[in-house]
Amino acid sequence: QVQLQASGGGLAQTGGSLRLSCVASGFTFSSYAIGWFRQAPGKEREFVGAIAWNGGSTYYEGSVKGRFTISRDNGKNTAYLQMNALKPDDTAVYYCAARRGTGWATRAYDYDFYGQGTQVTVSS
Numbered sequence: 001q002v003q004l005q006a007s008g009g010g011l012a013q014t015g016g017s018l019r020l021s022c023v024a025s026g027f028t029f030s031s032y033a034i035g036w037f038r039q040a041p042g043k044e045r046e047f048v049g050a051i052a053w054n055g056g057s058t059y060y061e062g063s064v065k066g067r068f069t070i071s072r073d074n075g076k077n078t079a080y081l082q083m084n085a086l087k088p089d090d091t092a093v094y095y096c097a098a099r100r101g102t103g104w105a106t107r108a109y110d111y112d113f114y115g116q117g118t119q120v121t122v123s124s
Contacts, residue, residue, distance in 0.1 A: 002026035004115025006096045011121045012086050020081040020118060022096030027113065030054070030074040033099045035111055036081045038092035038120075047106040048094070051079060059104045063089070086122045093117035 008020040022034060035050040049060040051070040058070050067086075072079040079096060097111035105111065 002113050004096050004098060004113055006094060006115050006118040009094060009118030009120045011123065014087060014122060014124050016086050016122070017082070017084045018086065018120060020083070020094055020096075020120075022079040022081070022115060024077045024079075024098065024115075027098065029077040029098070031100055032112070033101070033105070034070070034072060034079040035097045035099060035105065036070060036079075037095045037097060037108060038090075039095070039117070040092040043092075045095070045108050047108075048081070050099075050104055050106075059106075061106070083120070086120075088122050088124045091120060091122050093119050 003025045006022050012018050033053050036048040037045050038048050039045040047061050049070050051058045051072050055072045067084050069082040095117040096115050098113040099105055099111040
């Protein structure tokens with residue numbers, strides 16, 4: 001059974017930091033790129049960033065570039081999203097997703113598996 005579980009969300013102040021984790025099971029984690037998405041109330045799910053299957057490269061959406069960092073530990077079947085310099089606009093439910101394929105994918109439907117999200121709330 002494929003599972004992706006995001007955790008680590010919570011309440012942060014503007015300028016603060018949070019680190020999200022995404023633990024995977026039920027598939028060969030090291031063969032999949034991992035993407036992070038977020039969805040704020042009343043808005044569509046949007047791409048945050050992604051990391052290649054081997055952790056060798058990353059790609060970020062413009063508004064988080066320089067503030068967010070994605071990493072992974074294939075030995076632990078876990079990916080991470082380090083979020084620094086948080087802003088109220090970062091408030092959303094954050095999801096991780098897995099995709100087997102080449103190239104970067106920024107559309108939610110390009111991913112094979114999705115996990116349950118974790119709420120991030122940034123207060124002003």
